[in-house]
Amino acid sequence: MNMSTTFPMAASAARGIARLINSVVSNYLFRKVLKAAFTIFFVTSLTFFIIRLMPANPVDVYIQEMIAQYGMAYDEARNQAAALLAIDLSAPMYQQYFDYLGNLLHGNLGTSYRSKGTPAASIIVKFLPWTIFSVGVSLLISFTLGVVLGMLMAYWRESPLDHVLSAFASIMSSVPNYLVAMMLVVFLGVQWKLLPITAMRGSMSPGIQPGLRPHFIGDIFFHAALPIATYVLTTIGGWMLLMKSSTISTLEEDYVTVARARGLSDRRITTAYVGRNAALPLFTQLTISVGFIVGGSVLIESIFVYQGVGLLLINSINARDYPVMQGVFLVIATAVVLANLLADLLYSRLDPRIRITGGE
Numbered sequence: 107m108n109m110s111t112t113f114p115m116a117a118s119a120a121r122g123i124a125r126l127i128n129s130v131v132s133n134y135l136f137r138k139v140l141k142a143a144f145t146i147f148f149v150t151s152l153t154f155f156i157i158r159l160m161p162a163n164p165v166d167v168y169i170q171e172m173i174a175q176y177g178m179a180y181d182e183a184r185n186q187a188a189a190l191l192a193i194d195l196s197a198p199m200y201q202q203y204f205d206y207l208g209n210l211l212h213g214n215l216g217t218s219y220r221s222k223g224t225p226a227a228s229i230i231v232k233f234l235p236w237t238i239f240s241v242g243v244s245l246l247i248s249f250t251l252g253v254v255l256g257m258l259m260a261y262w263r264e265s266p267l268d269h270v271l272s273a274f275a276s277i278m279s280s281v282p283n284y285l286v287a288m289m290l291v292v293f294l295g296v297q298w299k300l301l302p303i304t305a306m307r308g309s310m311s312p313g314i315q316p317g318l319r320p321h322f323i324g325d326i327f328f329h330a331a332l333p334i335a336t337y338v339l340t341t342i343g344g345w346m347l348l349m350k351s352s353t354i355s356t357l358e359e360d361y362v363t364v365a366r367a368r369g370l371s372d373r374r375i376t377t378a379y380v381g382r383n384a385a386l387p388l389f390t391q392l393t394i395s396v397g398f399i400v401g402g403s404v405l406i407e408s409i410f411v412y413q414g415v416g417l418l419l420i421n422s423i424n425a426r427d428y429p430v431m432q433g434v435f436l437v438i439a440t441a442v443v444l445a446n447l448l449a450d451l452l453y454s455r456l457d458p459r460i461r462i463t464g465g466e
Contacts, residue, residue: 135451142447149439150210150432154203157431163195164219164426191219206432215436216429220422226429230415230437236309237407237414240330241399244337249392251338252345253385257376259346260353260384271346279343284405287336291409294332306332309413332410333403341395348391353384390449397445 162170165187172183197205209216215226255275259268278286295303310316311325327334356362357380365375403416411417415434422430 138447138450142443145443146436146439149443150436151203153432153435153439154206155199157426157428157435158199158202160426162426164191164193164428165195167424167426190222193219210436215433218430219427220425220430226427226433229418229430230433233413233415233418234437236330236412237403237416238399239326240333240412240414241337241403242396243330244334245341245392245395245399247334248338248342249345249388249395252342253349253381253388255342256346256349257353257381257384259350260357261376263350263354272350275343275346277343278339279341279347281340283336283340284409286340287332287406287409290332290336301332303332307411330412333406333412333414336406336410345388348388349384352387353380356380356384359383390452393449393452394445397442399441 165184168187168191169180169183172178172186173180178186206216213227215230218224218226218229221229255271259271259275262268291303294301306329309326309329310322311329314322314325316322362375362379365379403412403414404419405416406412407414407416408420415437418430419434421427422434
């Protein structure tokens with residue numbers, strides 16, 4: 107092969123590679139995934155440095171606990187902390203950071219400072235399912251009830267039912283969830299004594315064996331009842347108002363008018379035309395809400411002493427257990443980013459104009 111044919115072939119191959127790279131970079135899915143990965147990396151790095159800027163470190167916190175609880179001398183408490191924690195916080199910050207990233211690339215979140223020899227990942231995996239269960243069930247209940255009640259408000263707008271439900275939805279969507287949780291404890295548990303608040307602490311009763319049995323299922327719902335009630339009460343209002351607005355907008359569409367002109371029954375129009383199209387925008391919001399399942403439970407689980415990842419995060423912050431804190435924040439960031447990514451992809455699938463605009 108002579109030089110006159112080698113250069114055109116090489117140039118053609120280079121142009122082909124350039125076109126391939128350009129098509130990949132301009133691809134909507136690739137850009138969204140790349141943005142999501144960068145966001146997770148940025149949040150993880152920012153979290154690493156922020157938690158180390160908190161006042162006191164794991165050793166100082168442990169020493170203060172030993173002195174306050176057991177009356178130890180400072181030197182004795184320091185020696186015990188050094189033997190138990192076995193951590194070196196004197197290393198440069200950048201070295202700790204690169205060590206953390208290296209371990210993270212190998213799927214290692216580190217070892218808990220307080221639970222000696224226990225990987226942080228195993229601790230998170232132990233607590234995470236309870237949060238997913240309680241918040242997931244409440245999200246399903248509040249979304250379903252919100253869609254149904256929102257449609258009723260839209261169909262019977264300006265009626266007494268609409269006014270009552272609208273006032274309820276507006277109030278409940280504006281009240282902080284931790285305030286509702288404290289009111290449930292004060293009134294249902296302390297004032298009226300309707301619920302055994304102390305017995306409902308934790309995620310399940312001591313000694314009960316997990317399994318798909320009515321006794322176990324009833325027990326976990328008993329312990330999760332108050333967190334679920336709090337989540338439902340504080341989120342259902344938003345779904346009701348969103349569904350009402352979406353339904354009213356859908357009822358004004360031309361295809362609904364045509365369906366009525368064709369003589370279709372109200373039930374047929376509601377189920378086949380209005381309900382399906384009105385609920386469509388809510389599904390993207392539901393996808394985003396799924397991402398906040400993990401992070402939205404911190405205060406609620408602390409109030410009810412529910413053994414979920416929110417309570418784990420509070421305890422690890424108080425103890426300055428850096429590996430567990432970093433692991434929980436990583437799980438929260440990943441869940442939120444992936445949920446937003448899924449919502450973007452779902453909405454671009456439903457409305458291709460978003461994907462085309464993004465490509466341009």
